[in-house]
Amino acid sequence: DAGVIQSPRHEVTEMGQEVTLRCKPISGHDYLFWYRQTMMRGLELLIYFNNNVPIDDSGMPEDRFSAKMPNASFSTLKIQPSEPRDSAVYFCASRIHPQNTEAFFGQGTRLTVV
């Protein structure tokens, strides 16, 4: 398996623009997670899905952020409108059902909002 695939790897956008980050989880994995990494706050869980259903989005910073998982092999994280403080590395991760299994992370998307 190719692992968790994220695109794009790097994104530079202007403040106010819409940004869409994409993730393809490992085939067969029931859970998908979106994390954000910043120098100030470290790694934070934004939202996670189980069998394509959002379970907990309490980590989503504000209404400008939204995430979808239309099918088992694809998820998006959208920021509209983007702001400079959204600049961060966004990671997608997936794992199989039992909670005592490890999550596998994608390579991340480095987002810069200017």
Add this chain to the structure above:
Amino acid sequence: AQKVTQAQTEISVVEKEDVTLDCVYETRDTTYYLFWYKQPPSGELVFLIRRNSFDEQNEISGRYSWNFQKSTSSFNFTITASQVVDSAVYFCALSEAYSGGGADGLTFGKGTHLIIQP
């Protein structure tokens, strides 16, 4: 709420030295899971180990070893005979089993930046 503390922000050692990275966690659950991840300069997060709360047996994998002590809520990571390739940021993380929404996600510590000098 759960919390993971990695008090060492940065550690610098000379190659071949042994080094221990500390991790202290807080949780109200009796069943939980602890993890270590490595983030090399290239940026990806690489899984190293998982430990269940009911299994306090320490583990060794090559030059890596982990010491899990429930009595002190610690899950420390030791690298023996460190190498330059071990230079990375290392994260300790916790997942609780039955605390409701968000239980399936990982709570990460702030990470320890390990620098191995040649």
